[in-house]
Amino acid sequence: MTTGGPPLLRGTGLAKIYGNLVALDDTDFSVDPGEVRALIGSNGAGKSTLIKILTGAVMPTRGSVEISGEIAPLGDPSEMIRRGVACIYQHSNLAPAMSALDNIYLGRQPTRRFGFVDTRRQRLKAEELLAHHGIDIDLDARVGTLPTVKQKEVEILKALALDARVILMDEPTGWLAGADVVRLHDTIRMLKARGVGIVYISHVLDEIFAVCDTVTIMRDGRVVAESAVAEIDRPRLVHLMVGEKLARESADAALHQRRPRGTGAVRLSARGLGKSGVFADVSFDLHAGEIFCLTGLIGSRRTELVRTLFGSDRFDSGMLEIDGRRVAPRTPLDGMSLGIGFVPEDRHREGLMLDMNVTENLAMATLGRHCRGPFLSRSGMVRAGRKAIEDLSVQPRDGSKVVRLLSGGNQQKVLVGKWLSRSPRILILDEPTVGVDVGAKAEIYAILRREREQGAAILIVSSDLEEVMTVADRIGVMVSGRLAAVHDAGTAAMADIVREIGGGSA
Template sequence: MENARTGGTGPSAEAPPAVRAVGVTRRYGSTVALDRAGISVAAGETHALVGRNGAGKSTLVSILTGLVRPDEGEISFHGRPAPRLADREAWRGRVACVYQKSTVIPGLTVAENLFPHRQPTNRLGLVDWRALRRRARALLDEWGVAADVRALAGELTVEQRQFVEIARALSGGARLIVLDEPTAQLDAAAIGRLFARIRELRERGVTFLFISHHLQEVYDLCDTVTVFRDARHVLTAPVAEVPKHELVAAMTGEEVAAPTGHLRERSGGPPADARPVLTVDRLGLADRYTGLSFTVRAGEIVGLAGAASSGRIEVAETLSGLRAADVGTIEVNGRRPRPGDVPAALAAGVGFVPEDRHRQGLVPDMTIADNATLTVPDRLGPRGLIDVRQRDALAREMIGQLAIKTPGPGLPVSGLSGGNQQKVVMARALANRPRLLVLINPTAGVDVRSKDFLLGKAEEVAAEGTGVLIASDELDDLALCDRVLVMFRGRLVAEFTAGWTDNELVTAMEGVHVNA
């Protein structure tokens, strides 16, 4: 039922909203991306926008930031109509978006990224580099961002890049910042620092529209939440007044019983006599991890938990051939693949879903069929030649198995929603029928339904005898596991079997019990 609850969208009649959208409709051919939708974000608040993939969130952000013109409806900022689309400077002075995929240019310095097309010039019309760096330092100091203005942006951490992007937005005069999945690639400590900075900026009059698939973050940070479903607005309410199960019900359109623990629980497990499909012995990589020994059995789902700095991601990438360990051995299905060799890992039976689907998982301009079959060229035709019919037939099979929403395998993968893109990455990992499936943060940046589907697929693969390793700090991902191995500062420090509590696992992940 639309507009099931309203409220929390403005402190008073005297203070107009930082942004207000009313009756917004946007069509792309026969597809209705937004259907008379709206939102009202009060000045100085942190307002969450949630919904499943395809709900209309991205389209609304494109309209609120002046990238797309609505077919119908009105947009206003602080009670005044939105600028003309062509007046980019006016838009930059009102609103800016920090996207999940960073927009900083890696080959330019921090200073250059802060003032694109706005560099100070000397009398000859050339860039005044000294003045540029001075302005950049002043801007970062003003907003409390720790970064070297001379450093290349590509050398920054994900967290630093986000802070630089926020500072760049503020430098243009915008006091409304849209944060699109800002925590998708941050560990718990970095998320805490980001949230602290958001609260500080909010006290200084900055307004945030916060988009996230992690509902706990909404409760930890936001004042108000708006839900979109099927291109429509269905709910706006103070966060404190919406129980989590009601929020999920609003997003999915289904009644959900109030949860008592994890969103998922493992329904089965490997046979007692299942053989190991992965054996890791005294594995080490300088400055990343050391002395790791563990196994994953056929049909077993093992979690590798820890903060991003714990080494869990590097271990998973080592198992997949993206990195080469300095010492130790890896045995997959009875074979020892050559270290740091992705084809060798594939040949040994490893399937892999990387940490970042945008940078590592997809070739955006290639089709779904091409992306889903990159790991199995030998199955697509003789002597390395690709038979398009065989490729498309296999792609259609994977599209069906992964429930990818697409008109066909020939669609560029860039045209899919985030959840469906992640399914394509999973399809490619499963195309070579792996004996070991390695997943890094497999549900990052996807909606609730896609998250449940992807985790269900991991469970289905395990039931067929494949060993699964999930490297994640998401408790919902780890709740699926038969065992969870916890890493802290490059070492294995704890192991949990089914029945662990959130508090126990988080305590171990944060190293609270470790004398360090």
């Protein structure tokens, strides 16, 4: 596969540090012409950061990038595009009100004199592109009105239209159904034959064995292994991905004794829960004293599901019972009065008041408790805050610290602490350890286990298999808005779960 000469794209000594969090730590990475390189690792392993540095979206703290042996300027997307580096991002990068045609050529429409867009040439080129790749899209449709799958295709076309020499794909199949995935893989093989270098990020191991030549495995911001796909087998790959630690952690977890169905008392019972066009027919029980993990691909609608349990969104079919009583929470306040606590996925956007201090954030869900008449008892808040900071060992132990200045792990502890102060009977956590360092992860797991021992029912949404295998008593796998399988964690095989996540079961 590899030819002589310098690699098409090479990053050397790349590092990115956000405050206290090392997202990427002195990483080397390269792709050759005609190579399809898989990039895999758990969430927070540094894949996305690496990709963003290579596309110029993020300025690295250290390191350099070369394209065909030439040093490329960093932190400037247009320079990278000019040098033939394209990217299909995980999140949509389209202008919803513009036509598919204009989105494909975003920022690079062919022009005639005086900057007039040569619409005829643009359309001809696009139609040629569509025909070439056998993709069928209404070029005049506004992208915002297209279904998500089609939007993804527009993004792929956008990269193809660049005549890119390197295409980075960050979970390109996250929203695609089986047949579409096959078609994408055909496209990738065709590109490869033309000498394009491809970096392919995916959690779905089947895809990696299907289409990739080489694989780079990352963990905790570092490259831990590189190999040809032909020379590696699935168990070895999983092992490298989640690390030696998993074995240890699972052993630890076994010591903690997995307790599927906890005390046996059903706290929350969902029967045929659905939300039109989002998820459908989800049934499960959540018991007191257990940790139930929902795993699945990004876009498998786990977040949307748990939000309806708490009341920040509404389900529109099926039945929800809490402590045997039929309920339909309509607002977060409803969910809270049912004894539910909810730690949302994105702590910056939905969880914390970043410019307020630790004490205030901890008190945010219990303000009523700190009131004396119409007045707020600051001293009461500070006392409660101090206790929570001790219990959760938030660093630094200073309630007047602004939350923005804490590390990701400590921010997450504050967020969890906000809900623990209500002693919730049901605690829902959505991706509780994204962007959290290893030490803080372990502490958060310990906190969750402690709550479980005290009889709380805990529901965790997680894409991080290591995490799932570490803390879960039971595991549910969601695929495309459905609960595809539920396992007892003690008896579940990692390989089965990995296959089910990719929709490969049944």
